[in-house]
Amino acid sequence: MTVTIGIRREDKNEWERRVPFIPADLAALQSRCGLRFLVQPSPIRVFKDGEYAASGVTLSEDLSSAPLILAIKEIPTELLLPGRVYVCFAHVAKGQAYNMPMLQRYLELGCSLLDYEKITDESNRRLIFFGRHAGYAGMVETLRCLGQRLAAKGLQTPLVHVRHAYAYKDLENAKAHLSDLGKQILRVGLPREIRPMVFGFTGYGNVSHGAQEVLDCLRVREIGVSALRAETGITPEWGEIIKVVFREENTVQPLDPAASFNLQEYYRNPERYRSCFEAHLPHLDVLVNAIYWEERYPRLVTREWARRAYAPESNPRLKVIGDISCDIEGSIEITAKITKPDNPCYVFEPATGTVQDGVYGDGPVIMAVDNLPCEFPKESSEYFSAVLREMACDLAAADWSAGFDVLNLPPHLKKALIVHRGALTPAYRYLQEHLDRYEQSAGRQ
Numbered sequence: 001m002t003v004t005i006g007i008r009r010e011d012k013n014e015w016e017r018r019v020p021f022i023p024a025d026l027a028a029l030q031s032r033c034g035l036r037f038l039v040q041p042s043p044i045r046v047f048k049d050g051e052y053a054a055s056g057v058t059l060s061e062d063l064s065s066a067p068l069i070l071a072i073k074e075i076p077t078e079l080l081l082p083g084r085v086y087v088c089f090a091h092v093a094k095g096q097a098y099n100m101p102m103l104q105r106y107l108e109l110g111c112s113l114l115d116y117e118k119i120t121d122e123s124n125r126r127l128i129f130f131g132r133h134a135g136y137a138g139m140v141e142t143l144r145c146l147g148q149r150l151a152a153k154g155l156q157t158p159l160v161h162v163r164h165a166y167a168y169k170d171l172e173n174a175k176a177h178l179s180d181l182g183k184q185i186l187r188v189g190l191p192r193e194i195r196p197m198v199f200g201f202t203g204y205g206n207v208s209h210g211a212q213e214v215l216d217c218l219r220v221r222e223i224g225v226s227a228l229r230a231e232t233g234i235t236p237e238w239g240e241i242i243k244v245v246f247r248e249e250n251t252v253q254p255l256d257p258a259a260s261f262n263l264q265e266y267y268r269n270p271e272r273y274r275s276c277f278e279a280h281l282p283h284l285d286v287l288v289n290a291i292y293w294e295e296r297y298p299r300l301v302t303r304e305w306a307r308r309a310y311a312p313e314s315n316p317r318l319k320v321i322g323d324i325s326c327d328i329e330g331s332i333e334i335t336a337k338i339t340k341p342d343n344p345c346y347v348f349e350p351a352t353g354t355v356q357d358g359v360y361g362d363g364p365v366i367m368a369v370d371n372l373p374c375e376f377p378k379e380s381s382e383y384f385s386a387v388l389r390e391m392a393c394d395l396a397a398a399d400w401s402a403g404f405d406v407l408n409l410p411p412h413l414k415k416a417l418i419v420h421r422g423a424l425t426p427a428y429r430y431l432q433e434h435l436d437r438y439e440q441s442a443g444r445q
Contacts, residue, residue, distance in 0.1 A: 002036050003396040006066030009042035012073040015166070015341050017046040017377035018130075020070045020087075021392075022385040023055035030056060033393040038066055046377035068395060072384075073371075077105045085112040085400050090418065093118060094294070095434030097441075103419070104435055110422035112400060118416035119391070127412060128387045130373035130380055134324055135210020135290060137375035138367070140165040140174055142322030143215070145345040145367050146286055149319055149359040155191050158184040165375035166341050174376075175217050182218035185240050195236045196221075198228070198283060198317075199243040202251065202300060202331075203290035207324055211288050215243060225250045228283050251277040252298050270297045278305050281318055288322045293331040301332045306350035310363050320345075320365045324372065334363075338370040 007026075010016040021029075026037050038060040039052045049059055063069055064081060071088040080086070080102075090113055092103045106113050119127045140162065147159030158181040168174035190197060199215060201208050220241040228234070228244050249261045252273040259272075266273055275298035281287070289300065301321065309316045323335045334348040336355050345368070347361030348354075359365050373380040391413060398409050404420045418428045 002034055003068065004036045004038060004066045005392070005396060006063035006069040007037060007039040008063065008069060008071040008075060009040040009045065010072055011076070013340070013371070014044065015371060015374045016073055017044050018072050018374055018384070019045055019047055019377075019381045020072055020384060020388055022381055023047055023051045023057065025385045025389045026052065026057050027055040029389060029392050033396060035392070035396055038063055046381060067400065070388075074099060074102060077102045080105055080109055080111060082109045083111060084109075085114065085395075087114045087116070087395065089117055090115040091117075092418065092431065093428070095431055097434070097438060100435055100438035103431065104438070106419045107422050107424070111419060112417065112421060113419040114395075114413065114417050116416070118418070119412055120415065121412060128384065128391075129206065130384065131206035132210035132213075133373040133376055133380040133383065135207040135212075135372075136171055136174075136214055136379075137165040137372040138207070138290075138322055138324035138369070139211035139214035139288065140168075140178075141341070141344045141369060141372070141375075142211075142286065142288060142320060142324075142367050143178070143218075145322070145359060145365050146320045149365050150194070152359045155194060157190055157194075158188075164341060164344070165372070171376050171379045175214065178214065178217035186219060190240050192236055194285065195240060196234060196238045197241045197285045198234060199241065199286045199288060200228075200280060200284040201243060201245045201288045201290060202277075203292075203325075204245055204247060205290065205292075207290035208245065208288070211290060211322070211324060212243065212245070215241075215288075225280070228280065234283065246277070246280065250280070251275060251300060274298055275300060275302075277301070281305070281309070282316065284318050286320045286322065287318060287332075288324065289332055290324050291331055293325060293327050295330075297331070299331055299333050301334060303333050303350065303353065306334050306348065306363065310350045312351075316364075318364055320367065322367045326368050326370045332366070335366055335368050337368065339368045341369055341371075341375050344369045 007021060029035050037057050039057050040061060041049050041059050053059055068085045073089055074091060075086060075088060092099045116128050121127055143159055144162040144164060147157060147162050150157050151160045161181060201212060218241055220243050221239045222243050225244055225246060248263055248266060253276045255272055255274055277300045321332055323332045325331060326338060328335055336348060343357055345365050346355040346357045348363045348366050349361055350363050394410050394413060398407060404425050417425050424431055
């Protein structure tokens with residue numbers, strides 16, 4: 001029997017142009033696995049409706065005949081269909097309050113929900129993600145914010161010509177432009193008072209690697225953390241732009257002064273550690289935050305530090321924070337709100353705790369776009385589709401009417417199943433507490 005799979009249009013916002021499958025991969029899957037795809041038309045999708053039609057894929061507004069429906073972002077609650085299997089980035093696994101109504105609706109409608117974020121291997125490493133692409137776009141936007149901030153302070157540099165990530169034709173075009181700007185910087189130099197420009201990266205995973213790949217287009221020099229804080233200090237002779245990458249042992253230390261840092265213990269018992277990252281901040285011009293963070297972990301940048309560092313008559317070095325991780329009041333506590341690609345940054349004023357869009361003000365500039373991969377939709381989609389196409393036949397072959405215990409899914413997919421046939425699966429039953437909390441909160445309003 002031919003299985004029909006529906007591909008939703010993305011409608012969370014006008015910037016979401018990515019797709020879970022590119023046309024060529026859908027055509028190959030229809031031939032190889034005997035699948036039938038229904039693709040909702042979209043006026044903004046990076047791959048046009050005509051490209052899907054030319055690949056032999058059916059365009060259809062109505063996906064009701066598809067038992068399996070795939071998307072990138074969350075699906076609006078009012079559009080969920082009873083009994084369907086949905087695959088998307090659900091953003092519920094942390095108990096995110098804003099998505100508890102959506103999770104509750106999946107349960108009420110007897111649906112199944114599989115979350116891309118939870119598709120992992122035997123070592124719990126994610127198998128499908130947009131992290132590197134978030135790093136690409138986040139670094140471009142951070143560099144643009146930096147160029148604008150410097151200009152606002154009367155310092156003209158080639159970085160003032162960096163565009164929004166979405167304004168480039170594609171990633172290669174963006175990297176070529178940055179390489180040209182890097183050549184200009186080497187030729188004319190940066191103003192002496194900001195030379196060298198020091199970029200600090202927290203994290204060393206896919207997000208950080210993507211961001212560093214973009215920054216490296218400017219021809220940077222990398223140094224170690226110990227060199228950053230050397231007694232001789234940072235001097236213009238170091239070069240134009242340098243970068244330093246911080247690992248966990250550089251950002252936290254044990255509460256017990258007699259203890260030494262242990263990475264696995266830190267992950268298991270972060271309450272036994274405190275942040276020591278503030279010691280690095282006076283040496284940075286730009287902080288690029290690319291770590292995974294939960295509330296149980298110490299913060300990197302606090303409001304209290306910012307209040308002290310940006311007190312009247314002070315002149316702190318830190319100009320821009322590119323918070324690619326973008327957790328509101330999270331590891332960067334002064335990340336006060338999320339932003340959109342066309343207005344990516346704001347100034348946080350530590351004295352008042354207020355924000356002002358743009359780059360003018362006394363506090364640091366915060367870049368906090370929460371959906372960065374959509375700024376390079378073609379590359380993001382091509383990568384994602386190449387990984388997801390290897391899972392599509394298994395998703396289609398599963399007997400979704402079977403109980404969870406006997407559901408014939410490969411382990412990496414089964415562990416990503418949050419809801420099955422209207423019930424939380426065993427690994428995600430902790431979410432019931434979050435659902436109950438939401439219900440109680442809603443009842444009091």
